Amino acid sequence: MDERQLRVLRELGELGSVTAAAEALRVTPSAVSQQLRLLQRSVPVPLTVREGRRLVLTPAGQALASAAIGVETALARARRSVDEFVGQADGLVSVAAFHSAAAAFWPHLLRALAAPGSPRLALADEDVAQSGFPPLTRDHDIVLAHRLDHAAPWPRTVSVTPLLHEPLDVALPAGHPLTARASLTPGDVAEEPWITVHDGFPLMATIDAVSAAAGRRLHLAHRINEFAVVAEVVAAGGGIALMPRWTARPHPQVVLRPLTGVHARRHVDALHRPERTARTAVESVLGHLRTAAASISSQNAPPVARRAARA
Amino acid sequence: MDERQLRVLRELGELGSVTAAAEALRVTPSAVSQQLRLLQRSVPVPLTVREGRRLVLTPAGQALASAAIGVETALARARRSVDEFVGQADGLVSVAAFHSAAAAFWPHLLRALAAPGSPRLALADEDVAQSGFPPLTRDHDIVLAHRLDHAAPWPRTVSVTPLLHEPLDVALPAGHPLTARASLTPGDVAEEPWITVHDGFPLMATIDAVSAAAGRRLHLAHRINEFAVVAEVVAAGGGIALMPRWTARPHPQVVLRPLTGVHARRHVDALHRPERTARTAVESVLGHLRTAAASISSQNAPPVARRAARA
DNA sequence: GCATCAGTGTAGCTTCCCTTAAGAGTTGGT
């Protein structure tokens, strides 16, 4: 008893003759007859009776035919289930992000998607080296990742939605002599003790560029990945650091100054597997991320940074 | 997308590897892999992802796999539906009967099956010639039919449940001279005007036998099939008639006397297609019919008839 | 009674699906 046999039985019941059922199923009457015989073999009571030269269902056959409707319904539902999953407006969308992007973007997302009928979010912060971002697309629909201009591009296996091209400024403690300048050169900052990310993490390449431009080794006093912690340590006089201009929350005792002479910018991108955007919910979240990026890179930029950006 | 492919997908989702799914389905991993590839062809988004050397479901695959559960459930329900139909205690049982059997048996049936959980009855009276009874089994689960002892037996295509072997008595109007006798011979009744059934109907053969035993043609005054009408006409002096001893309701102005010298009995049988008794509801109704028959042929027999039967 | 129609068997072919065998990628141990 399989789906095909049940469909034949149902058509026979509804159309009332083997020939009509055969036409509906686009096969010959012989095929219908053979399928009916096979079905009958698996059932101990007659499903059909001859009525004149027509063949009609017995009550048992009618009982089975109505059960067949359930089978066809379930199959149709299955066939549609993928489309429904793809088109579900309030589907669950998982978004992974490194810390500063998470802090900057997620509040925007949560506010924009608070309305019922919006995609539901599953957020997860992930602190990984640059090469660690693409694999995260296995477990998350969208991965907010960052890489420096001159670093290796993302592999071809992931799709990229650019969000920000964010300047990296030098973070100085308030009152530091260098705060007097509108912008800083590698030479200006080469003597200072530095607070940097751990090896392999994106911003490290710019630190190396500063070192090269200044022609000397930098003193790497501390290795801290988390910018909120970095800001506190800078404010406390632990050293100076590179900090993103837009995505790090301003610290009252920390001043940002643009760095000239080296290309100090990072890309903040949304990575995702190409097929994930087939889901309207995922596409919707990507759209809101772009909106949030525009907002972050203009209105939300602190006044100091905005003025510096024009310089 | 068919049931087999969906089952493979579901097993993969639950067991987490192609090999395990293959073992569960008693096939080789290669077969599973090929089925998955076929299924994937019909869906625009990936259903599976490699995870190390294992293959697991994507969210879309999980959505489809859960829809697959519905398909399997519906198929299982279909496979059971015939058994349920067969075993349904309160199933609908259609019973056809000729008039006098209907009047005698149906009240018993309706009383016996009034309790909830009993078979539900669909009753229909049918006034047909003897050869018309077997075809009625196409449309009814049980057909109450009658035939005379010496008439042709029922065809082999129908099953027979004997219910009554009922004497046919001579119905006389109260006050008629012949009521003085305890039993009558063909010679006693050959002179009377007769009320008989229409040609082809079961009791006609006994009339012919009476005629033959008496050695003369009977005067067939009226042709009436319905015994209630016959009884009224007999009471009004329209003639005498053969009437069944147990299944005809006694009429106050009609007296029954047994007929000797000819074999005047009829069989009242329940006819049915053999497969119909596979249904417990039908079997149950047949049982109640047997009980009713025992009751009809003893307790319900009118005193006159009972006394006559002993003679 | 013959022509027509409906359904069923049979032969043969196509199609599908499974198995076997080989290959590619991953994991874990020595």
Add this chain to the structure above:
DNA sequence: ACCAACTCTTAAGGGAAGCTACACTGATGC
């Protein structure tokens, strides 16, 4: 760091299942 074991995939071949074509039986209607 290589090698062995494991997992999945692909290709080729064989067997089963289903369909078509065609002949046949039984029912219907002029």
